[in-house]
Amino acid sequence: MRDLDDIDRRILLALQRDGRLSNQDLADRVGLSPSPCLRRVRLLEEAGVIAGYRAVIDQEAVGLPITAFVRITLQTHEHHLVEEVERRLREVPEVVEAYLLAGDQDYLLKVTVASFASYEDFVRHRLRTIPTLASIQTTFAFGVTKTVSPLPVGSS
Structure with a gap:
């Protein structure tokens, strides 16, 4: 990992908040001219600090209200x-996210589905077919308190 200076951190925060910023707008926000700003973004991409860009989709709007x-x-x-x-x-x-855990369970999965019937089908036909599965514990989310947020790269 490369060392990040204050300008790199400002670039990362701005792009996490709006990945569609034009280079000119990004440069204005971080206090650089466009060429050095673009060069820094490319270096951050090449170093793997910026791993990609994607749209954040509202899961209810696409018919997947259950988490x-x-x-x-x-x-x-x-x-x-x-x-x-x-x-x-x-x-x-x-399975939209999966984490390897330390502790009593082995994995934590974030699952999105259209209905409770879809979840039952998911468990019966996807999860239970996994080899060596010992147990499944599920917690349903009733609401979202905080959605995907920028990483706190501004703090040292």
Whole structure:
């Protein structure tokens, strides 16, 4: 990872808030002229600090109003089985985020579905087919208190 100076941090904060900023607008916000600003953005991209750009979609607007947080535990942790579990999780479209955990459970999944019936189908036909699965625990979110937020790169 490269060392980030104050201007890099301002660039990152501005792009996290609005990834569609023109280079001119970004340069104005961070106090640079356009050429040095573009050069810095490209360096941040090349270094992997900026990993990509994407649109944030309202899940209710696309018919996926239900969010479930699913904790799964495996029976065994043999290397080839863990790799298979992770490969399968990456392939399931309803799993929008998956985290490897320390503690009692092995994975935390963020799942979005259209209905409770869709969630039941997801569990029956996607999750339960995962090899070495020992347990599934689900918590449904009733609302969102804070959505995806910029990383606090402004603080040192």
